[in-house]
Structures are given as structure tokens and as C-alpha cells.
Amino acid sequence: MPKVSEDHLAARRSQILDGARRCFAEYGYEGATVRLLEETTGLSRGAIFHHFRDKDALFLALAHEDAGRMAEVAANQGLVQVMRDMLARPEEFDWLGTRLEIARRLRTDPEFRDGWEQRSEELTAATLARLERRKAEGRLRDDVPTDVLLGYLDLVLDGLIARIASGHASDNLSGVLDLVEESVRRK
């Protein structure tokens, strides 16, 4: 395939993802109709679904994109830094509110759940690798199993996503994240 065409495809794909992200953030998962997706991407349904099989595929592609970005930060600076970034720019993470809408489907639709879990594995792996490294450096507390520390950070992340989604990301959350960071550190 000639290079110009590959570039074109990548640009189109990214145009669709950007539009879909805004669309999900504004209207929610259920509310993001094909018509609204056409409006926010500026493309026809034919073009959109040429690149992505269906709305689920679009959604999982966005989740994958986010997980990749978050994993990069988590690998270098830790999951708490991922959370600080979310707190600093909640508007970029608005679309994550749709994660909450899909909670029911995660519980009841095994195929969808598998797709979702594959996408979040990257972030889990990056966080775990960093925790292991910090532990080896003697900077992580060693009186609690690493998987519990991971589960703890993950639970706080879920709480933060819920908070941002409901527009309740209040002032003292920065202090809360200091406390979270300190409580996994070696005393």
C-alpha cells in the first residue's frame, strides 16, 4: 500500500476517534447515536463504520488509546501521577464517565468484558512493573503484598473516575492523592 494512503487512513482513524471521544463525553454511551457521531466526526456513517465495526469497537478503541497513554505515565511516574493528571485536566477525561454507564454491560456481557479487560491489561502491567521496580529500590512498603497495593491504587482510580464523571472533583482531592501516595511508600 502506498505511504500516502496509509497516512490518510491513520489521519481518518484519528479524526473519527477524536470526534467519538467528544460525542461520548457530551451525550454518553447510549446517547451517542450514529447521527450524532456523524456530526461530531464530520464524517458519514459509511466512513465511520468502514474503520470501526460498530459503536462497541469505537468505544474499545478509545479505551485502548487512553490505556496506552496512561500506561506510559504509569510506567515512568506511577499510577498516582496518572490520577494527578486527571485531576489537573478533568475535561480531557470526561468521556470516562461512559465507563460508568457500561458497568452493567461489563457485568452481564462476557464478550464485551473480555474486550474491555484486554484494553486495560496494558495499564495494569505498567503499574505493576513500576511497583516491582520501586519495591526493588526499597522505596515501596514491603509489609503489604504488591497485588494488594496494586488493587488499592486501582480502587482509588475507579473512585476518581466516578468523581470526575459526576462533576464532583473537589479541591481537597490533591491532598487526598498525597495521602494515597504516602500510604504505599516505605516509611
Added chain:
Amino acid sequence: MPKVSEDHLAARRSQILDGARRCFAEYGYEGATVRLLEETTGLSRGAIFHHFRDKDALFLALAHEDAGRMAEVAANQGLVQVMRDMLARPEEFDWLGTRLEIARRLRTDPEFRDGWEQRSEELTAATLARLERRKAEGRLRDDVPTDVLLGYLDLVLDGLIARIASGHASDNLSGVLDLVEESVRRK
């Protein structure tokens, strides 16, 4: 009003709330249609909406009922115990998944948000009172402001609700809650 009639009203009200709780847990907030509410409560729409103005009012009444029960546990045993109870009997808290569905409305509908916040104030007040008491007894850490500790516990609670709603309340969460409890305690 004669006593028998008051008893009857209270019983009817509680029958409606129990049915509505099951209905929300099973079908979600949007999915809980009037027809389904009739089925799960075993009452006509006329009877249901004689007691509760609309679906929002039903929802907020359930939230109020839960907040009251949780506040009682929080006042005596703390918010972490509330979370341990949720973890031990996740099926009773399934309906809380609807809290996630309504996140968008909390963000965009001020009247609904006010109603919701009034209902959760009781739990916040009970948790705060216990934290202050523990602090006075010297059992709470005093190097972090109490409102940050409260915000921290609240954030973990939000995470736990999200986790239960998506059916991902995994084994190591009990260890995670030990860590949470320890991190607010005086060393």
C-alpha cells in the same frame, strides 16, 4: 389519622421501596420502566405514584434509606466498616450501580443534584463525627486535616461502588480495605 391506616401506609411505602430497589438493580435507572416497577412492586402505577411523585423521587428515597443505614454503621464503626459490609454482601448493594448511571445527571441537573446531596449529607456528617471523635481519642492520625481524611474515605467508597456495580469486587479487596483503615490511623 387512625393508627391502622398509618401502619398500612408505612407497609405500602416499604413494599414499593423494596420492589423498586430490585427493579433498579436488575434493569438500571433508565431500564426501570413504570411497567417493570409495577411488576417488581406488585402494585399499580397509581398506587406507586400516590406515594412517590415520580421515578426520581423513588430513587432519592432509596438513596436516603441507604444513607441512613450506612450512617448508622459509619457513626459507630466507621466508613471502612460500611465498605466491608458492602464487600461481604455485594448483592444488597447492586442497585448502587444506578448511582453511576446517574452521574451525568448529577453533573447537568442542579435540582436533582441538590436532592441527591441532601440525601448523602447524613452519611458525611456521621463519618465526620466519628473521625473527630477518633481524633480526640488520639487514634486518628493528626498530621493530615480531617477533611482530607474524609475525602479520602469517600473516594475509596466511590471506587468500591463502581467496582461492585461492574461485578469486579475481587478477593484482595479485603486486604485493600485493611490498608485503607491503617492509613488513616495514628502510627
